[in-house]
Amino acid sequence: MVVLPLSAFHSVTRDDTYRGFLIPKGTTVIANAWAMLHDPKEYPEPTCFRPERYLKDGKLNPTVHSPNTLAFGFGWRICPGRHLASASLFMTIASILHTFDIHQIPNEDGKAFDPFSSVVTGLISTPDRVPCKLIPRSDDRKQLIDTSI
Numbered sequence: 001m002v003v004l005p006l007s008a009f010h011s012v013t014r015d016d017t018y019r020g021f022l023i024p025k026g027t028t029v030i031a032n033a034w035a036m037l038h039d040p041k042e043y044p045e046p047t048c049f050r051p052e053r054y055l056k057d058g059k060l061n062p063t064v065h066s067p068n069t070l071a072f073g074f075g076w077r078i079c080p081g082r083h084l085a086s087a088s089l090f091m092t093i094a095s096i097l098h099t100f101d102i103h104q105i106p107n108e109d110g111k112a113f114d115p116f117s118s119v120v121t122g123l124i125s126t127p128d129r130v131p132c133k134l135i136p137r138s139d140d141r142k143q144l145i146d147t148s149i
Contacts, residue, residue: 005034005125008077033070099141105131
């Protein structure tokens with residue numbers, strides 16, 4: 001899921017040509033990160049959660065572009081906090097996975113909820129409420145949670 005489907009607005013500072021099309025100076029350009037990250041030529045089955053697509057023989061596949069190249073913007077307007085944001089997200093997710101067992105709560109039909117099937121879209125996109133249950137993996141971890149809140 002792309003949190004910010006459209007990038008920040010950019011203004012062309014001089015006439016430019018892209019694939020034979022003239023982009024005049026002063027034109028506002030908005031990159032569509034969602035479309036770029038859902039290009040089936042670049043990412044087969046783009047709506048499927050397949051983290052293994054980025055691996056080849058257990059290592060990062062250099063032929064698959066990292067979504068990080070688009071997630072934080074482009075050029076001189078790229079997010080200056082991107083490294084801090086990536087590190088913070090990594091530590092937060094690692095801590096949650098270390099501390100909790102996460103169980104999906106099935107829907108009324110007894111089927112697992114697909115978090116990509118219900119997305120709240122707008123300037124910022126988020127999954128709709130994802131019903132799940134977080135269970136501390138041990139009493140030590142529960143105590144860690146209780147003391148850190």
